[in-house]
Every structure is written in structure tokens, then in C-alpha cells.
Amino acid sequence: MRKIVLLAVLCALLLCPSFTSAEPTPSPDGAQETQQSELITYRSTGERVARIQLRLRELGYFNYKPTGSFQNMSVKAAIAFQQMQVDANGQSIMADGSIGAQSMDILFSHTAKRVDITASIPFGPQLTGTPAVVGSIVSWNEIKELLSEGSTYSFTDFNTGNAFSMILVSVNAHAEMECVTPADTQMFLTCFGGAFNYSKRPVVIHVGDRLIAASMQGEPHGQDTVPANDMEGHVCVYFSDSLSHVGALPDVEHMNQVRKAAGQ
Numbered sequence: 001m002r003k004i005v006l007l008a009v010l011c012a013l014l015l016c017p018s019f020t021s022a023e024p025t026p027s028p029d030g031a032q033e034t035q036q037s038e039l040i041t042y043r044s045t046g047e048r049v050a051r052i053q054l055r056l057r058e059l060g061y062f063n064y065k066p067t068g069s070f071q072n073m074s075v076k077a078a079i080a081f082q083q084m085q086v087d088a089n090g091q092s093i094m095a096d097g098s099i100g101a102q103s104m105d106i107l108f109s110h111t112a113k114r115v116d117i118t119a120s121i122p123f124g125p126q127l128t129g130t131p132a133v134v135g136s137i138v139s140w141n142e143i144k145e146l147l148s149e150g151s152t153y154s155f156t157d158f159n160t161g162n163a164f165s166m167i168l169v170s171v172n173a174h175a176e177m178e179c180v181t182p183a184d185t186q187m188f189l190t191c192f193g194g195a196f197n198y199s200k201r202p203v204v205i206h207v208g209d210r211l212i213a214a215s216m217q218g219e220p221h222g223q224d225t226v227p228a229n230d231m232e233g234h235v236c237v238y239f240s241d242s243l244s245h246v247g248a249l250p251d252v253e254h255m256n257q258v259r260k261a262a263g264q
Contacts, residue, residue, distance in 0.1 A: 040099040044070040052099055055107050056081055060115030063198060064221065065246045072233045073221040078103070084113045122193030124201060124218075125160050127260075132161030134263040135204035135213030140242040144171050146207050152180055155216070157191040158202035158261045164188050169225040169234050174242035174254075176234040178226040185230040192218035200253050202261035205237070214239050215257030 040049060045068055053066035053074060062077040075097035082095035085106050093102055106112055133156045147153075149168050156163050164187040166177040179185040191201060196219050203216045220233035238254035 040070055040104075042070060042072075042075055042097070049074070052078075052104075052107065059107075059112060071222060072224065080115075081107065081112075084115075122195045122197055123199050124157075124191045124193040127159040131158050131263065132156060133158070133204045133211055135211045135261045137240045137258065137262045137264075138210075138212050140174065140239045143207075143212065143239045144175070146210075147171060147175060153177070154206040155214075156204045156206070158204055160191055162187050162191050164191075166237075167226055169223075173245060173248060174239070175237040176222070177237050178220075178224075178234045179229050179231050180226065182228070182230040188218075188231075196220055200257050202257040203237075204261055212239065213258050213261035215254040215261065217254070 038048070040052060047068065049070045050066045050068040052070075053062055053064075053068075056062035056074070056077045057064075057066065059081065061081045062074065064073055078099055079095050079097040082093055082097070082103060085093050085103075087093055087102065087106075093106070099107065135158075147168050149171060152165050152167050154163060154165050164184040165180045166184065167180055168175060168177050170176040179188050189195065192199060198217065198219045200215050200217050203214050205212050205214050215238045217236045217238075220231050220235055222233045224232050225234065236254075238251060238258060240255070240258055242251070242254065243249060244251045
């Protein structure tokens, strides 16, 4: 008797209209199309942003660890990428730093144009003669106890003797700083060959009455803290034993520049 009742219930459920009229589950293709049309702009976050950063890095436009956060570095990389691309009719595409459907299609196509590896980086002047100042090598563990976020520090470019001031905006595995005024930024650019770029230079920072050897990178990135200084974002400043954000590893190029700033 029990088996007969169970069979009757199953038949009723199978014939019930509420089950046969249920809406179908959206297909994966539909979800992909919706995601593809999503506009990625400044401060967008998520897995798609990380994928875009990885692809921009593969093509030579993005030189940092993908974070999944679309900040200043990512916008600049997107603009540089877009300025090199054309549509199906051979016309330049919009280069506004946001990634929409058109830029996304080109970005992940086999026809995407890579960075011109023959383009020159405007490395700044090199040392001729005797340096104006020479710093001492001091470990990062000691330096970070001497520095204070929000304080201003004077720098002297080891190669040229040019001086400029910067504000410490963050202390992590190394120091992150911004120029104080537009005049400071202009002098910073003079040291780096007239344009922001990814080269690294030996510098000497004045901390109290001490002259300390350091290495500075010339491309602003990340959050902008100091307003109206003609520099969007901060630059990395390394000392002896400073580490990179990438895997907390030492940066050999920066360490070489630190030794140069110490006259070694």
C-alpha cells in the first residue's frame, strides 16, 4: 500500500504545471556577455581587473604586480595601450583609460599591439666628476624608525647634485614619497631625464644631520596624497635591506643604486 501511495505522489509532482513552467537558468554565454560589457574604470576592483592587469603586463604596458584594483598605474597603462590600438577600420580607438567592450576585445585578441621595445626611456644625467654629496649605508630597520609619515625631507640627486623636497606618505617594505610642490616635481623630472619613467637613481636623503644613501624610482603610482604638486601618486624610495612589494623580495637594481649613493 505504501509503495502505491509513493508512486501516486511522484506522478502528481511530475505532472504539476508549476515545475514545467519554471524559467530556464541563464546560460553561461549570457553571463559572459553581461560581464564583457561591464565598463572598468578608475577604482574598479575584482577578478576582471586582475585579468586586465595581467594582459597589460604581458603586452608590456603594466610593470607591476596585478592587484585586482584599477588605480592610477592601471589607468595610465590602459591609456598607453589604447593609444597604440586601432579598430577594424584602422581608426584609432578612444584612449580614456577605461576598459569597455571595444578595448576588452582588442586587449585579448591576437592582433593587440605590444609596447615598442625600441622606444627609449629618458634616463637622467649620469655622474661626471665628483658627487656633491655621498650618503652612508643604513639598514631599513633603522631608517624606518627615524622617518615620520607626513614629514618633509630634502633629497640630493647623487649624479647631478640637484636638490628637491618630498613628503613621506607611507612606510611599508620601503618608503613611499611625493614631491612637495610643482617646483620640486620639476627638479625631480630634471633628474630623471625630463619625464616620469621606470628608471632608478642613486639619491641622498637628509634625515636630521645625517646623509643617508638611497635609491629612488621615477614613475609615480598608487594613491595620490599631496595635492597640486604636478605628481599623481607616490614613488618608491629604497634603503639598504628594503624589500619589494612583490613577494617581499629584495630589489637588486635598487640595492646597486644605494651603493652608488654611498660612493661604492
